[in-house]
Amino acid sequence: MNNSNVELLKSLASQVRRDIVRMVHSCQSGHPGGSLGCTDYLVALYFSEMYHNPEFNMNGKEEDLFFLSNGHISPVFYSILARSGYFEISELSTFRKLGSRLQGHPTTHEGLPGIRVASGSLGQGLSVAIGAALTKKLNGDDRWVFSLHGDGELQEGQIWEAAMFAAHNKVDNLIAAVDVNGQQIDGPTEKVLSLGSLREKWLAFGWDVLETEGNDMEQVVGAIREAKNRSNKGKPVMILLRTSMGYGVDFMAGSHKWHGVAPNDEQLNAALVQLEETLGDY
Amino acid sequence: MKKYTYSEKKDTRSGFGAGLLEAGRRNTDVVALCADLIGSLKMQDFINAFPERFFQVGIAEANMIGMAAGLTIGGKIPFTGTFANFSTGRVYDQIRQSVAYSGKNVKICASHAGLTLGEDGATHQILEDIGLMKMLPGMTVINTCDFNQTKAATIAVAEYDGPVYLRFGRPVVPVFTAPDQEFKIGKAWMVNEGIDVSIFATGHLVWEAILAGEKLAAEGINAEIINIHTIKPLDEEAVLRSVAKTGCVVTAEEHNRLGGLGDSIAQVLASKLPSPQEYVAVNDSFGESGTPEQLMKKYGLDSENIVKAVKRVMQRAGSRKGVLL
Numbered sequence: 001m002n003n004s005n006v007e008l009l010k011s012l013a014s015q016v017r018r019d020i021v022r023m024v025h026s027c028q029s030g031h032p033g034g035s036l037g038c039t040d041y042l043v044a045l046y047f048s049e050m051y052h053n054p055e056f057n058m059n060g061k062e063e064d065l066f067f068l069s070n071g072h073i074s075p076v077f078y079s080i081l082a083r084s085g086y087f088e089i090s091e092l093s094t095f096r097k098l099g100s101r102l103q104g105h106p107t108t109h110e111g112l113p114g115i116r117v118a119s120g121s122l123g124q125g126l127s128v129a130i131g132a133a134l135t136k137k138l139n140g141d142d143r144w145v146f147s148l149h150g151d152g153e154l155q156e157g158q159i160w161e162a163a164m165f166a167a168h169n170k171v172d173n174l175i176a177a178v179d180v181n182g183q184q185i186d187g188p189t190e191k192v193l194s195l196g197s198l199r200e201k202w203l204a205f206g207w208d209v210l211e212t213e214g215n216d217m218e219q220v221v222g223a224i225r226e227a228k229n230r231s232n233k234g235k236p237v238m239i240l241l242r243t244s245m246g247y248g249v250d251f252m253a254g255s256h257k258w259h260g261v262a263p264n265d266e267q268l269n270a271a272l273v274q275l276e277e278t279l280g281d282y
Numbered sequence: 283m284k285k286y287t288y289s290e291k292k293d294t295r296s297g298f299g300a301g302l303l304e305a306g307r308r309n310t311d312v313v314a315l316c317a318d319l320i321g322s323l324k325m326q327d328f329i330n331a332f333p334e335r336f337f338q339v340g341i342a343e344a345n346m347i348g349m350a351a352g353l354t355i356g357g358k359i360p361f362t363g364t365f366a367n368f369s370t371g372r373v374y375d376q377i378r379q380s381v382a383y384s385g386k387n388v389k390i391c392a393s394h395a396g397l398t399l400g401e402d403g404a405t406h407q408i409l410e411d412i413g414l415m416k417m418l419p420g421m422t423v424i425n426t427c428d429f430n431q432t433k434a435a436t437i438a439v440a441e442y443d444g445p446v447y448l449r450f451g452r453p454v455v456p457v458f459t460a461p462d463q464e465f466k467i468g469k470a471w472m473v474n475e476g477i478d479v480s481i482f483a484t485g486h487l488v489w490e491a492i493l494a495g496e497k498l499a500a501e502g503i504n505a506e507i508i509n510i511h512t513i514k515p516l517d518e519e520a521v522l523r524s525v526a527k528t529g530c531v532v533t534a535e536e537h538n539r540l541g542g543l544g545d546s547i548a549q550v551l552a553s554k555l556p557s558p559q560e561y562v563a564v565n566d567s568f569g570e571s572g573t574p575e576q577l578m579k580k581y582g583l584d585s586e587n588i589v590k591a592v593k594r595v596m597q598r599a600g601s602r603k604g605v606l607l
């Protein structure tokens with residue numbers, strides 16, 4: 001990837017981060033921390049690495065599909081979908097407000113283009129992604145299925161049911177990723193419920209595992225491309241994204257305290273001066 | 283009064299297996315998943331016919347429900363198979379979020395429902411599943427009564443677009459409905475017309491209701507028997523039409539009296555046609571080990587108890603027949 005493309009993606013990420021803090025500030029509710037930490041991965045997917053059509057069709061045939069399993073980071077997902085053209089960016093101002101299609105957690109129920117399953121109750125998205133990947137195989141559709149999960153989410157048992165199934169059945173058109181920020185609501189994951197070595201765990205479950213810095217755009221893009229190279233070789237692929245919760249806003253970064261807290265007016269301004277407005281705010 | 287007879291007994295789950303095979307033949311998008319209970323769910327014929335369209339998920343029901351939701355994206359019609367307990371209570375949140383709230387075209391097919399699972403006991407005998415499933419917005423809930431109806435229902439739900447909970451059972455029971463019948467989701471089946479009392483029955487209790495109707499007829503009581511196979515959406519019109527005529531109601535189901543068919547009927551009647559009602563159902567308890575016949579007798583789910591309930595409710599209604607009792 002040439003430098004100009006990386007720079008373009010970085011500038012997109014800056015705008016998405018502005019959207020996130022402004023959305024969460026506007027309704028004084030939502031989850032900025034994980035959203036900011038996963039911005040680079042989602043920008044890389046939707047603006048560089050996924051083949052997808054903003055003229056949304058639920059079945060997504062001949063398209064790459066993405067499933068957000070950690071649905072609480074809906075702000076980043078909504079910003080990415082709007083900035084990709086799935087719906088008007090002005091609709092971002094309705095986030096979490098009465099009558100909005102941008103519900104607190106993503107849902108198909110209100111008909112928002114770009115969402116293919118509800119998420120929020122954790123641990124379910126990997127199973128859904130596996131199902132969608134199997135349908136692609138049955139349909140002779142050789143596009144990929146991507147999914148994203150929180151590291152705290154891996155404490156849910158269903159994840160490991162799904163992990164076993166995907167390896168046993170060689171679901172190798174699936175590229176899952178985990179946002180390894182080491183934080184969850186009640187504190188560091190290592191204090192709340194230790195995850196141990198995620199690399200060793202996923203390897204032991206029969207997956208091909210890559211690790212990358214999750215907030216370095218060039219490395220993120222490189223990891224996704226490497227994951228594609230390793231796909232279709234008999235194993236599902238896992239990308240472990242080493243991220244910082246709240247990345248991009250210095251006073252939010254690296255702490256679980258901004259998992260689900262909205263900035264006040266002063267904090268919003270302090271955040272926005274750190275994030276360049278590259279595409280124009282909604 | 284129509285006379286119902288049978289020449290053989292079969293299990294409703296075998297009706298599911300036969301229906302699944304037929305649905306698979308009719309539509310190549312039909313796929314099936316099972317959580318380590320292929321034999322119990324009678325899915326082997328489907329697997330033999332369409333091995334590439336079957337997924338063994340192991341003892342991992344939550345993953346099975348999530349996968350089924352995902353399989354719909356791209357146009358598949360997934361049928362999940364396991365016991366009723368593991369089809370509902372164990373995976374309620376997965377069904378709620380990934381299937382019902384997401385509006386996915388998943389068919390949750392549940393065998394071994396209720397007491398007639400028998401000897402395995404209360405851990406496996408779910409009596410709350412109809413209630414759990416009918417509370418989910420958009421979920422269709424069906425409980426079939428014999429082999430032929432279960433086969434027809436399985437074919438029908440494959441052709442219906444939306445989430446469905448299809449409930450059937452383990453034991454062999456009389457086959458008394460027509461082979462190759464058309465199953466209409468949400469449309470009650472008039473088993474026998476009558477004027478003195480309305481008996482609404484579902485699942486294994488339909489045959490018991492027929493037996494009860496014969497006993498009542500011998501005593502001069504002309505019972506109307508209606509099979510409510512689709513508990514949601516409920517055929518309210520059929521319920522109201524019948525009760526407007528008879529004035530009193532007995533409901534019969536292999537389920538907790540809380541949250542089942544009886545409550546669905548009571549809710550309609552309370553708001554539109556308040557009428558005396560008696561429940562033939564499990565009285566808010568768990569089951570226990572025993573043979574299906576022993577359990578149905580002990581927990582009061584048989585024709586004798588339907589007859590008693592009819593007499594009670596007719597007395598309450600003060601109907602002309604009730605005076606004679």
